[in-house]
Amino acid sequence: xxxxxxxxxxxxxxxxxxxxxxxxxxxxxxxxxxxxxxxxxxxxxxxxxxxxxxxxxxxxxxxxxxxxxxxxxxxxxxxxxxxxxxxxxxxxxxxxxxxxxxxxxxxxxxxxxxxxxxxxxxxxxxxxxxxxxxxxxxxxxxxxxxxxxxxxxxxxxxxxxxxxxxxxxxxxxxxxxxxxxxxxxxxxxxxxxxxxxxxxxxxxxxxxxxxxxxxxxxxxxxxxxxxxxxxxxxxxxxxxxxxxxxxxxxxxxxxxxxxxxxxxxxxxxxxxxxxxxxxxxxxxxxxxxxxxxxxxxxxxxxxxxxxxxxxxxxxxxxxxxxxxxxxxxxxxxxxxxxxxxxxxxxxxxxxxxxxxxxxxxxxxxxxxxxxxxxxxxxxxxxxxxxxxxxxxxxxxxxxxxxxxxxxxxxxxxxxxxxxxxxxxxxxxxxxxxxxxxxxxxxxxxxxxxxxxxxxxxxxxxxxxxxxxxxxxxxxxxxxxxxxxxxxxxxxxxxxxxx
Amino acid sequence: xxxxxxxxxxxxxxxxxxxxxxxxxxxxxxxxxxxxxxxxxxxxxxxxxxxxxxxxxxxxxxxxxxxxxxxxxxxxxxxxxxxxxxxxxxxxxxxxxxx
Numbered sequence: 001x002x003x004x005x006x007x008x009x010x011x012x013x014x015x016x017x018x019x020x021x022x023x024x025x026x027x028x029x030x031x032x033x034x035x036x037x038x039x040x041x042x043x044x045x046x047x048x049x050x051x052x053x054x055x056x057x058x059x060x061x062x063x064x065x066x067x068x069x070x071x072x073x074x075x076x077x078x079x080x081x082x083x084x085x086x087x088x089x090x091x092x093x094x095x096x097x098x099x100x101x102x103x104x105x106x107x108x109x110x111x112x113x114x115x116x117x118x119x120x121x122x123x124x125x126x127x128x129x130x131x132x133x134x135x136x137x138x139x140x141x142x143x144x145x146x147x148x149x150x151x152x153x154x155x156x157x158x159x160x161x162x163x164x165x166x167x168x169x170x171x172x173x174x175x176x177x178x179x180x181x182x183x184x185x186x187x188x189x190x191x192x193x194x195x196x197x198x199x200x201x202x203x204x205x206x207x208x209x210x211x212x213x214x215x216x217x218x219x220x221x222x223x224x225x226x227x228x229x230x231x232x233x234x235x236x237x238x239x240x241x242x243x244x245x246x247x248x249x250x251x252x253x254x255x256x257x258x259x260x261x262x263x264x265x266x267x268x269x270x271x272x273x274x275x276x277x278x279x280x281x282x283x284x285x286x287x288x289x290x291x292x293x294x295x296x297x298x299x300x301x302x303x304x305x306x307x308x309x310x311x312x313x314x315x316x317x318x319x320x321x322x323x324x325x326x327x328x329x330x331x332x333x334x335x336x337x338x339x340x341x342x343x344x345x346x347x348x349x350x351x352x353x354x355x356x357x358x359x360x361x362x363x364x365x366x367x368x369x370x371x372x373x374x375x376x377x378x379x380x381x382x383x384x385x386x387x388x389x390x391x392x393x394x395x396x397x398x399x400x401x402x403x404x405x406x407x408x409x410x411x412x413x414x415x416x417x418x419x420x421x422x423x424x425x426x427x428x429x430x431x432x433x434x435x436x437x438x439x440x441x442x443x444x445x446x447x448x449x450x451x452x453x454x455x456x457x458x459x460x461x462x463x464x465x466x467x468x469x470x471x472x473x474x475x476x477x478x479x480x481x482x483x484x485x486x487x488x489x490x491x492x493x494x495x496x497x498x
Numbered sequence: 499x500x501x502x503x504x505x506x507x508x509x510x511x512x513x514x515x516x517x518x519x520x521x522x523x524x525x526x527x528x529x530x531x532x533x534x535x536x537x538x539x540x541x542x543x544x545x546x547x548x549x550x551x552x553x554x555x556x557x558x559x560x561x562x563x564x565x566x567x568x569x570x571x572x573x574x575x576x577x578x579x580x581x582x583x584x585x586x587x588x589x590x591x592x593x594x595x596x597x
Contacts, residue, residue, distance in 0.1 A: 100574035193554045207553045236560035237553070306539040317514060324515070326589050328578030340590045345517040352516065361510045361526060362533065365502070368513075375537065378544035383551040385543060419529060420536055436554020462554075 002026050003488075006072045006166040006220040013060070013071045020053035020060075020071030024115050027073045031117070031164045034494040039139050040149075040159040042078050043086050044118035049073065056113045068223055070113030075165035077156050078119040079126055080211065081200040082106045085116075089202050090124040090134035090152075093323050093330045093351030103200020104232045105169060105211050112227040117165055120155025124353045125320065126176055126204045128152050129425040132416055133355045140412070141184060143452055143491050147409040150180025156214050157184040162494055167224050168214040173205050174308050175404075175429025177212050178441035182404035182455020185443040185487045187221045187472070188214045192463050193436030194239035197232030205315040206237075208308075208433040216488060218442060218472040222250035225465070241463060249466035253473030256290035260471065261397030265301045266428045272407045274447025278454040279403045282444045285478040286471065294397055298389035303382045304431045309423060310366045310379035311434075317363030320356070323348065358419065387435040390461075399467050402428045404441040404455030428457060438465040442472050443487045444479065453487060502530045 001009070001023065012018045028046055035041055056071040081087045081099035083106075088094045102110070109116060123133035131139040131154030139154040141147040142162040149158040156168035157180030170177035172190035181188030189212045196211045203209060213224035229243040262283065267276065287293050325331040325347035326340070333346035352360070366375035393400055405425055415422045432439035437459055444456035456475065458468040480486065502510075504527045511518045518526075572585045581588035 097578050100570055100577050233562060237555060237557060239555070300543060303540055303543055306537045309533070309537050310540065321515075325580060327587050329580070331580035334580070334590055338590050340592045341515065342517075343590045344515045348515055349517040349519075354522075357516055357518070357522070358526060358529065360514050360516065361507065362530070364510045364514045365530075365534075366537075368510075374541060377550060378540040379537075380550035380552055381544035381548040382540045384549050387551060387554075420532060434554075 002030050002163045004166070005217045006069060006215060006223060007217070009072050009166060010068050020056045020115060021050060023071065024049050024053040024073050024117070027117055027165060034162050035164060037140060037145055037494055038142055038158050038162045038164070039137060040075065040120055040155045040162060040164055041118045042088060042090070042121050042136055042155065045085055045116065048085065049115050049117050052115045056115070059113070067112040067227065069167070069227055071115060072167060073115045073117045073165050074109065074167040074169065075118065075120045075156055075159040076106070076116050076169050077153050077171055078122055079171050079202050080105050080169060081202065082116065082119070085119065087119065087202070088136070089126070090122045090136060091351065091353070091356070092135045093347070095330065097329055101200065104197035104234060105228050106200065108228050108230070114167070114227065120153070120159055120168065122155055123152035124356050125202070125316070126152040126171055126173055127316070127355050127359055129175070129179055129422055130412070130415070131155060132412060133353055135353055138412055141409050142494060143184065143409065146411055147452070148183065148412055150183040150409065152176040153180045153214070157181055157186050157188065160184065160186040160214060160216055161488060161491060166215065167220060169211060169228070170214045171201060171209055171211045172433065173208045173312060174433050175426040177214060178404050178429050178439055178455065178457060179425055181214060181441040183409035183453060185453030185491065186214060186216055187218055187440070187442045188212065189221050189225060189468070190432060190439045191225060191229060191465055192239070192438045194237050195243070195438070195463070195465065196229050197235040197238045199232055199234040203319040205312040206319060207315060208312060210433070216486065218469060218476045219247070219250045222246040222469050239463065244463060244465040246466050246469045249469035250473045253470060253477055255286060255471055255474040258291045258399070258467070258471065259397040260286055260291045260293050261296035261393055261400040262293060263301070263393070263400050263402045264295055264297045265299065266402035270406050271403055272447060272449070274449045275403045275405070275407065275454050278444040278447065279456060282456045282475055282479070283401070285482070286475055289474045289478055291471070291474070296393035296396055296400060298386070298393055298431065300382065300385040300389050301431050304386055304434055305423060305427055307379040307382035307386070307434065308426070308430045309362070310375050311383065313359040313363035314366045314376050315363070317360045317367065320360055323351065355419070383434050386431050390431070390435045390437060394461050399471050400459040402457045404428060404457040408447050408450055408452035408454060432459050437462050438468055440468040440472050442476055444475070445487065446490065501534065502527060
């Protein structure tokens with residue numbers, strides 16, 4: 001049962017073949033069984049999940065009309081607040097904090113009857129590409145426990161790949177949904193910026209952060225997308241327009257007459273041979289499905305990484321100022337006569353990890369008087385150039401595509417001491433955040449040289465998210481008929497009953 | 499190419515309200531040399547004729563009606579406070595004794 005898709009679980013619930021309590025318990029059992037090895041979860045809300053499941057079963061028994069995901073379990077990234085449930089953002093500075101309110105994403109999930117199993121591990125405040133920056137220890141990739149599950153949302157992607165949950169929520173500032181999806185053989189979508197409310201999403205880089213759906217199939221991702229998306233008066237940057245019809249697009253999977261633009265600059269040198277091979281194969285399958293493949297160029301993408309590592313730290317240095325030891329979270333050194341400033345200094349020293357401190361200081365520098373124009377100001381101009389590249393390319397195609405990441409999952413510890421090498425993971429995902437458009441990663445196979453999953457990235461224009469779902473569904477169907485079974489069936493068993 | 503001295507980094511840490519150990523300052527000084535060198539590439543294309551983008555959406559002045567909506571109770575608002583007193587956040591002294 002736990003290896004089914006969310007859509008299949010939903011059908012089993014509707015037909016009475018199972019109950020939400022049984023389904024939830026099966027996932028809780030799976031978590032008990034394998035999470036000691038995977039460490040996808042920071043907190044498992046056994047009681048809350050079973051109560052919600054019972055509530056949905058009772059509502060169903062009364063004949064109430066329920067949404068398509070009612071009673072289906074989900075794993076929530078620990079950067080979204082859920083009332084009374086510990087929320088740490090992977091940081092010591094928030095250890096033990098229980099938020100007094102629900103984020104809009106959580107409120108939408110609860111209204112749809114989704115069962116939240118618990119909170120998933122992440123790089124501290126979503127800063128990282130490996131989940132090694134969590135203050136609570138790394139998450140392990142279910143394909144190979146010695147490797148990273150991606151980041152920052154490595155807990156959510158690993159939970160999906162380990163069959164601990166059929167659905168998960170991630171957040172994507174520079175690739176934190178798509179890169180984890182790519183390296184774990186799962187599906188992840190960063191919606192158009194403003195498509196999903198950021199209310200209650202602990203801010204890292206406000207102009208880039210976007211929550212989105214993660215799952216094992218394109219259709220499941222679409223079903224979750226429609227549950228969490230929509231205008232929210234509590235987030236002034238949320239888009240006041242109808243949610244793109246992503247479920248319909250995922251169901252049709254029609255790419256006939258669609259033009260798919262291959263980004264010339266996101267391929268070639270620096271991309272692993274197996275990654276390129278799977279990418280080329282996927283293009284052939286899409287062409288066979290009726291799409292026209294064209295080449296597009298985005299000359300300024302090569303500056304995206306540099307601009308990102310100025311803009312994101314700048315915004316983070318401002319956003320993380322809220323962790324001041326005064327109103328919530330950790331407080332250290334509050335002895336008689338200690339000043340507020342010294343308490344703040346000591347708390348932030350103890351509470352923040354290495355990467356977070358590195359980025360706060362980098363951002364402080366980039367925004368400082370005398371350097372603002374050279375660094376933050378220049379990065380903002382690059383952002384304009386990247387958006388112009390996208391706009392020009394979208395005149396020639398309906399979606400753009402690339403490999404999601406240059407390589408498959410690397411070993412835990414391999415890049416931990418080299419920030420620049422770590423940042424290079426996000427080279428193909430960052431441009432999407434800079435322009436605020438939509439991006440999806442779905443599995444395109446395993447690399448022959450290491451047997452690890454490879455991701456295929458699809459990018460769609462602002463509020464045209466349905467296009468990436470059409471293309472994703474078409475590619476998924478073509479790959480499934482080629483493989484005969486889902487990619488995750490090739491992943492090793494983690495022990496215990498399937 | 500600008501590079502930062504250890505004192506520059508110590509000053510940034512002071513501005514960011516993070517007390518840092520000598521070892522952390524040493525490491526960051528080395529790392530910043532490499533990172534700043536890499537990110538300075540933005541200056542190659544950021545010419546004066548390019549406008550800056552601060553945000554992906556062209557939004558201006560999003561207003562809401564000035565009406566009271568349900569919010570946190572004082573107890574809820576203080577529920578995560580490291581210290582509280584008389585329905586207020588209790589904080590360490592803000593002004594020095596000589597002030």
